[in-house]
Amino acid sequence: MIQITNLTKQFGDFTAVDNLSFDIKPGDIVGFLGPNGAGKSTTMKMITGFLEPSAGEIKVNGFNIDSHALDAKKTIGYLPEGAPAYGDMTPAQFLSFIADVRGLTGSEKTQRIKDVIASVELESVLDRPIDNLSKGFKRRVGLAQAIIHDPKVLILDEPTDGLDPNQKHQVRKLIENLSKDKLVIISTHILEEVTAVCNRAVIIAGGKKLFDGTPLELEAQSKYHQSITLKFTEGKPDTSVLNALSEVKEVLESEDDNAVTLIPQNDAESLFAVLFAKSQSESWPVAAMFAERGRLDDVFRSLTAQV
Amino acid sequence: MDMIKILFKREFSSFFATPVAYVFIGIFLVLSGVFTFYFGNLYERGQADLAPFFNFHPWLYLFLVPAMAMRTWSEERKSGSIELLMTLPITPLQAMLGKFLAAWAVLALALALTFPLWITVNYLGAPDNGVIIASYLGSWLMAGAFLAIGMCMSAMTKSQVIAFILSVVVCFIFVLIGTPMVLNALKGIVPAVILDAVASLSFVSHFQTLVKGVISLQDVLYFVIAIAVWLQAGLVLIQQKKAD
Incomplete structure (x- = not known):
């Protein structure tokens, strides 16, 4: 104690x-x-x-x-x-x-x-x-x-x-x-x-x-908490339809040219299903889809930068 | 008490894990031999006593003891091990006493190893062994006072070199103030009371009484108090500066 x-x-x-x-x-x-x-x-x-x-x-x-x-x-x-x-x-x-x-x-x-x-x-x-x-x-x-x-x-x-x-x-x-x-x-x-x-x-x-x-x-506290990144095999297709989804809060360009990162409105799970269906219906060449726990480095920087 | 014993053991073996103790004892023995026989003319005097040996001790200690004391605290602060030491369940006084007693014990060992000289004079004649014992005691007490000064200076700075130089200077003052050179220079300038007071602070005058074979409480107390005062000063310094 x-x-x-x-x-x-x-x-x-x-x-x-x-x-x-x-x-x-x-x-x-x-x-x-x-x-x-x-x-x-x-x-x-x-x-x-x-x-x-x-x-x-x-x-x-x-x-x-x-x-x-x-x-x-x-x-x-x-x-x-x-x-x-x-x-x-x-x-x-x-x-x-x-x-x-x-x-x-x-x-x-x-x-x-x-x-x-x-x-x-x-x-x-x-x-x-x-x-x-x-x-x-x-x-x-x-x-x-x-x-x-x-x-x-x-x-x-x-x-x-x-x-x-x-x-x-x-x-x-x-x-x-x-x-x-x-x-x-x-x-x-x-x-x-x-x-x-x-x-x-x-x-x-x-x-x-x-x-x-x-x-x-x-x-x-991270913006990327529960965000989902969609990775494509070759050449990113036009993903602007994602902006319209109600489950998506924000669409971010990833550092990786062939990927896009989505910030969910609620949680990762509900978004996951929607994304899965969407990528199939649009027949996107998806290589990987993964959720993030959050980027601590960013949280750390934004917290300590204020001082 | 137990804690002091544990610290003493560590410090004492650390003197022998590094060459410090060997170098110190070696140089002490060689130099005391040189001084006794070459400058002190032990044989030529035709007297069976060790006065020529003891008379040079203040000057020997002046350089050797600060060299031994300089590492005690400076090294702890430089290496950061002081942070470890001071966060163990040990009081600063225990740490100080453990360190002091360990170094003092090495000095005692160096003195004890001069026993062939004692045997020599006993072989050559019939010296007053009581005087010799009093002289050894006086020499050891004086060495303790030098050591306490050295440890106080070591507590003051992280640099062993600076600690060494400072303690040589301070020790030199305490050796010098009792000499006729200084007393004669002061005579007439300052009142007799102050002159006496200055002279009574000298290590040499108190040491000389002991070398003559008179173990007076006054001289023994002088060295004990000197040791206590300098260790206390070192304690204050180390608590203030430990984290610098």
């Missing part, structure tokens, strides 16, 4: 986070989105107690991060941006150190270290100094460090940045496999990641909250 109330952070004249408020419940996997410099990292640094807010209050699992810092920090696992670690240590030494700090001892410690090493697949590099590891491995060491004490609150600042597609997939699976009573905040630039792993999206820009809802609601 994280409660953020009227959170503000100023660096001199610059306001990085501006009167931000939201609550996060256990089970929420929040995708924290925003352009560079939006205040994502600053907010995360304040939630984890690294930075002190200029104004406002943060409570993590009921503990005020300012007045009960240690109690709050014990329940948090944090992967800072860039996954910093002690480069002269090996992952084995580093994880053992973190486990000690997290109060793990004896067989529990050994077991937890074994578990996290297996879940982020670090076996092959356990005895190499972290400085000599590739970016992907460093990131995984950082992740292992964050989850070693099985925290209730997991805060990951760009966990998949710099990873290859296989590793990204792995990290997403790792997050999905966390137990359901956990609370996860992931900051990212990658919008697909939000639909892939999150059940809540929060967009901020200029330190202000612009959107807070499910990834589906975010997609629904």
